[in-house]
Amino acid sequence: GAGVSQSPSNKVTEKGKDVELRCDPISGHTALYWYRQRLGQGLEFLIYFQGNSAPDKSGLPSDRFSAERTGESVSTLTIQRTQQEDSAVYLCASSLGTGAQQETQYFGPGTRLLVL
């Protein structure tokens, strides 16, 4: 089927506003990952879902960041009271979720967030 999709592809917002980013994983993939990539830097792990639960939230940078996943499908990453340092590309990836850590992660195109 289709690959991982993310929306919106671009988002410009004002400092202090809330934003919601969406990820649609590949159908049948039970594992889902969120990453952040700031300009000129590598990917920063944010959170991982296995099914609808998130066993690893260690990468969320602050309590302004939250994520949820419903129906073992769509996930949303919410950033409250956005700050300029939140500007980045937010990438979502999914994998089969068999429990094998060597599973390949399939990445979406990302959402470019700019906080003015």
Add this chain to the structure above:
Amino acid sequence: AQSVSQHNHHVILSEAASLELGCNYSYGGTVNLFWYVQYPGQHLQLLLKYFSGDPLVKGIKGFEAEFIKSKFSFNLRKPSVQWSDTAEYFCAVISITGGFKTIFGAGTRLFVKA
């Protein structure tokens, strides 16, 4: 804390030159290692991975990488690059005891001159 270091941020090569991109990680336990590539305008995709067995791993498009445990390294190589290899390359590590948290390096931008 775990970290992944990619030594070169930018590499410029002529076609047919040999390529080696360095990757070192800091973690003493058992790890799974990956190289991902992002071609211009495309998504990140897996190039190759190592999790056990032969430390010399072959991936797509003629790339290979060698896991040297004693050096905590997983360098990416290709004997003869092509213009179409122009892309950004990311090394990544998952520790066996660290759940599914994947640590990525900062990336290396490769530009191959035709």
